[in-house]
Amino acid sequence: xxxxxxxxxxxxxxxxxxxxxxxxxxxxxxxxxxxxxxxxxxxxxxxxxxxxxxxxxxxxxxxxxxxxxxxxxxxxxxxxxxxxxxxxxxxxxxxxxxxxxxxxxxxxxxxxxxxxxxxxxxxxxxxxxxxxxxxxxxxxxxxxx
Ligand SMILES: [Zn+2]
Numbered sequence: 001x002x003x004x005x006x007x008x009x010x011x012x013x014x015x016x017x018x019x020x021x022x023x024x025x026x027x028x029x030x031x032x033x034x035x036x037x038x039x040x041x042x043x044x045x046x047x048x049x050x051x052x053x054x055x056x057x058x059x060x061x062x063x064x065x066x067x068x069x070x071x072x073x074x075x076x077x078x079x080x081x082x083x084x085x086x087x088x089x090x091x092x093x094x095x096x097x098x099x100x101x102x103x104x105x106x107x108x109x110x111x112x113x114x115x116x117x118x119x120x121x122x123x124x125x126x127x128x129x130x131x132x133x134x135x136x137x138x139x140x141x142x143x144x145x
Pocket of ligand 1: 043044045046047048057058059060061
């Protein structure tokens with residue numbers, strides 16, 4: 001019996017938000033962030049777009065997916081100021097998390113630090129950009145257009 005070395009794809013740990021499932025497909029998401037791109041996945045079968053990216057389409061029960069870039073602007077649907085941060089973001093609080101509506105998909109994330117809460121208005125157009133956090137982790141944030 002030979003000892004098999006398990007291949008571990010650990011690119012995902014560069015990403016600061018822990019709410020994604022660590023799967024190979026999602027690790028590509030981090031690599032795109034490194035290139036400054038925020039990407040979701042789209043089902044080639046039915047065209048449904050997913051963000052955060054999924055490896056499978058729950059509509060088609062298939063994994064025939066392709067990447068698309070989150071570009072253009074989305075409408076601010078809702079936001080909330082956090083007093084307690086998830087692991088890795090403790091030094092950042094308070095900050096706002098928000099949901100942008102891009103039409104056929106929605107993006108959940110945080111508002112850029114340089115954008116005060118008093119400037120936020122439900123329905124305003126915002127864009128999503130890839131960022132590198134001070135601790136070196138990759139993420140994305142919403143900023144004004
Ligand atoms: Zn589908």
